[in-house]
Amino acid sequence: MPIELTPVNPPTHLLDERQEISERDAWTLKPGGKYFFTRNMSAVCAFAVGGAYVPGAGFVCVGAHTDSPCPKLKPNTKSTAERFLQVRTQNYGGGLWYTWFDRDLGVAGRVVVKKKDGTVTHELLKINRPVMRIPSLAIHLNREMNNGFAVNFQQHMAPIIADATESALGAGSVPKDEPDPKKLKESSDKDSTRHHPVLLELIADELRCDVGDVADFDLQLCDVQPSTIGGARNEYIFSGRLDNLASCYASLGKFFFILLTRSIRVLTSCFVSSHSGARQIYG
Amino acid sequence: MAPEPAKEAVDAVAYFNEAWTPYHAVLATCRRLIDAGYEVRARAPSPSSLE
Numbered sequence: 001m002p003i004e005l006t007p008v009n010p011p012t013h014l015l016d017e018r019q020e021i022s023e024r025d026a027w028t029l030k031p032g033g034k035y036f037f038t039r040n041m042s043a044v045c046a047f048a049v050g051g052a053y054v055p056g057a058g059f060v061c062v063g064a065h066t067d068s069p070c071p072k073l074k075p076n077t078k079s080t081a082e083r084f085l086q087v088r089t090q091n092y093g094g095g096l097w098y099t100w101f102d103r104d105l106g107v108a109g110r111v112v113v114k115k116k117d118g119t120v121t122h123e124l125l126k127i128n129r130p131v132m133r134i135p136s137l138a139i140h141l142n143r144e145m146n147n148g149f150a151v152n153f154q155q156h157m158a159p160i161i162a163d164a165t166e167s168a169l170g171a172g173s174v175p176k177d178e179p180d181p182k183k184l185k186e187s188s189d190k191d192s193t194r195h196h197p198v199l200l201e202l203i204a205d206e207l208r209c210d211v212g213d214v215a216d217f218d219l220q221l222c223d224v225q226p227s228t229i230g231g232a233r234n235e236y237i238f239s240g241r242l243d244n245l246a247s248c249y250a251s252l253g254k255f256f257f258i259l260l261t262r263s264i265r266v267l268t269s270c271f272v273s274s275h276s277g278a279r280q281i282y283g
Numbered sequence: 284m285a286p287e288p289a290k291e292a293v294d295a296v297a298y299f300n301e302a303w304t305p306y307h308a309v310l311a312t313c314r315r316l317i318d319a320g321y322e323v324r325a326r327a328p329s330p331s332s333l334e
Contacts, residue, residue: 228296249299
C-alpha cells in the first residue's frame with residue numbers, strides 16, 4: 001500500500017521510508033494510478049497506468065541520468081601544503097576541470113550518521129556557502145598559462161579549505177610569528193587519520209550532530225553560484241549540471257504531458273551513473 | 284525591457300538549484316511527482332506475512 005506522506009514535509013517522510021520501498025515485490029496497481037519508487041536515494045522510477053490500459057497494450061518510457069561530472073571527495077581527503085589545509089578529490093566522469101578554478105565551492109552529498117545509541121541514518125548534506133576554493137596561480141608565476149593549461153587532476157584539484165595556522169592555533173586567533181610549515185603539517189596530520197577536523201566540523205555543524213557521529217560520506221564539490229536565467233532577452237539558462245539535469249527535468253514535463261493519453265502505460269526514470277568512468281555500483 | 288522568462292524556465296532553474304547532487308536531484312524529482320499526485324509504492328506483503 002502507498003506510504004502515507006505528509007504534504008508539508010514529504011522529503012523527510014520519503015527518506016525515512018526509503019528502506020520499505022522495493023521495485024522487486026508484487027504491487028497492486030489500479031488503472032489511472034500514478035506511482036513511483038526510489039532506489040538508494042540516487043534513482044527514481046515513476047510510472048502511470050492509463051485509465052483504459054489493458055495488459056499487452058505496451059508502454060512508452062523516458063530515461064535520464066541525475067549525475068554530472070564533478071570532483072568527489074576521496075575516502076582520505078586530508079592534505080596539507082605549506083600553510084594550506086586542502087581536500088583531496090577524485091574525478092567523477094569526464095569533466096571540464098579548468099572550469100572549477102576560481103569558483104566559490106560548497107560541498108554536498110550524502111552522509112552516514114551513526115548516533116551514540118547505535119542508530120544509523122543517511123542524511124543529505126548541502127553546505128551552500130563558499131567553504132573551499134581552487135585558486136589559479138598568479139600570471140607572473142606562470143607566464144605560459146595563456147598558451148594552454150592542462151589540468152593535472154591529482155596535482156591541481158585539491159581545493160583549499162582552511163589556513164593551517166588558524167586551524168592549529170584556533171579560529172580567530174592571530175599568530176604572533178610565522179609558524180614553521182613543517183611543524184604545522186605534523187600537527188595537522190596528528191589530528192585525525194583521514195580528514196581534516198575542520199571538514200568534519202563543517203559536516204557535523206550542518207547536520208547538527210557530533211563530529212564523532214559522522215561515520216562516512218559520499219560528497220562532491222559544488223559551485224555555490226546559483227543557476228539563473230540570463231541573456232539580454234532572458235532567452236538563456238545559465239547553469240552547471242545541464243548534462244543531464246535538463247533531460248531529467250524535461251522528462252518530468254514530457255511525462256505529465258503523456259498522461260493525457262489514456263490507453264497506454266508510461267514510465268520515466270532518473271538514474272545515476274550514466275557517465276563514462278563513473279563506476280558506481282548503484283543505479 | 285527584457286520579457287518575463289517563461290514559467291517553465293523559472294521552474295527548471297529552481298530544479299537545477301535544488302539538484303546539486305544525484306541524491307538531491309532524486310529528492311527534487313520526488314517532490315514534483317508528489318505534487319503531481321504520484322504515490323510512493325511500498326513493499327508488498329511478503330509470503331511469510333501472508334501465512
